[in-house]
Amino acid sequence: MTILDKIIENKAREVAERKALVSIEELTKKGYFAKTTNSLKTSLLNPASTGIIAEFKRKSPSKGIINADVTVEEVTTGYVQAGAACLSVLTDMDFFGGSDEDILAARKANPTIPILRKDFIIDEYQIFEAKALGADVILLIAANLTPTRIYELGKVVKDLGMETLLEVHDQEELDRSLCEYIDVVGVNNRNLKNFAEQNVNASLELAEKIPSHCIKISESCISQPETIKQLREVGYRGFLIGETFMKTPAPAETLKSLIAQIQ
Numbered sequence: 116m117t118i119l120d121k122i123i124e125n126k127a128r129e130v131a132e133r134k135a136l137v138s139i140e141e142l143t144k145k146g147y148f149a150k151t152t153n154s155l156k157t158s159l160l161n162p163a164s165t166g167i168i169a170e171f172k173r174k175s176p177s178k179g180i181i182n183a184d185v186t187v188e189e190v191t192t193g194y195v196q197a198g199a200a201c202l203s204v205l206t207d208m209d210f211f212g213g214s215d216e217d218i219l220a221a222r223k224a225n226p227t228i229p230i231l232r233k234d235f236i237i238d239e240y241q242i243f244e245a246k247a248l249g250a251d252v253i254l255l256i257a258a259n260l261t262p263t264r265i266y267e268l269g270k271v272v273k274d275l276g277m278e279t280l281l282e283v284h285d286q287e288e289l290d291r292s293l294c295e296y297i298d299v300v301g302v303n304n305r306n307l308k309n310f311a312e313q314n315v316n317a318s319l320e321l322a323e324k325i326p327s328h329c330i331k332i333s334e335s336c337i338s339q340p341e342t343i344k345q346l347r348e349v350g351y352r353g354f355l356i357g358e359t360f361m362k363t364p365a366p367a368e369t370l371k372s373l374i375a376q377i378q
């Protein structure tokens with residue numbers, strides 16, 4: 116059993132428990148459900164955008180604890196001030212140490228920036244939850260979803276006025292998963308089945324395979340300004356970065372100095 120299999124098995128249990136507590140009908144009356152979407156697409160298409168999607172991540176299955184000393188408010192407001200194009204907030208508790216409260220707090224502190232709910236989405240229910248939590252963008256991971264499910268979940272995202280980030284790791288996942296509901300395509304440099312890679316080769320290899328009308332982002336294992344420049348040259352507009360910032364005592368300061376080196 117891969118780590119991804121374990122995460123998904125756990126997630127199915129978690130979602131069943133959540134559904135039993137709060138109905139979809141109730142979710143539509145909660146929190147930020149009525150908020151209009153802050154578009155990631157619009158943000159990335161702005162020529163002045165840094166393209167950086169800055170992630171708040173306390174721990175991961177591959178690294179263990181990354182940072183337990185900072186608050187979501189201080190880090191996310193700092194990311195926004197430094198020039199992030201979007202925030203990514205982990206809400207998976209068991210493997211990534213995140214929570215619903217993290218995304219609510221990030222939204223409250225940062226009303227106008229797009230926020231990606233970073234979790235393992237397997238059920239429509241989680242998309243309604245994400246909207247009530249104030250998220251704008253939903254991650255759909257090809258490694259754990261069939262093309263039919265990506266289509267069905269993508270439609271729900273669109274119907275709720277949010278945007279879908281499709282995550283792929285290789286050409287096979289890309290070819291079988293693209294559909295009309297995908298707003299942004301992300302190449303995860305890290306293989307979620309074994310969390311092995313430490314480079315951006317997957318993004319470099321897939322760049323030309325992604326249809327040119329798609330907005331492309333590169334995810335994970337990015338730490339150097341030169342890497343961002345190289346990815347920009349092959350067409351990437353967005354860069355999803357977590358650990359490089361979160362492993363430092365002041366994540367937003369680390370983002371600021373990275374931005375200074377890519378402009």
Ligand SMILES: O=P(O)(O)OC[C@@H](O)[C@@H](O)c1c[nH]c2ccccc12
Binds near residue numbers: 234256282334357359
């Ligand atoms: O911390 P990194 O290497 O900068 O990676 C960030 C982000 O891409 C990574 O957290 C991620 C990408 N896809 C995911 C899916 C689920 C959980 C986490 C992820």
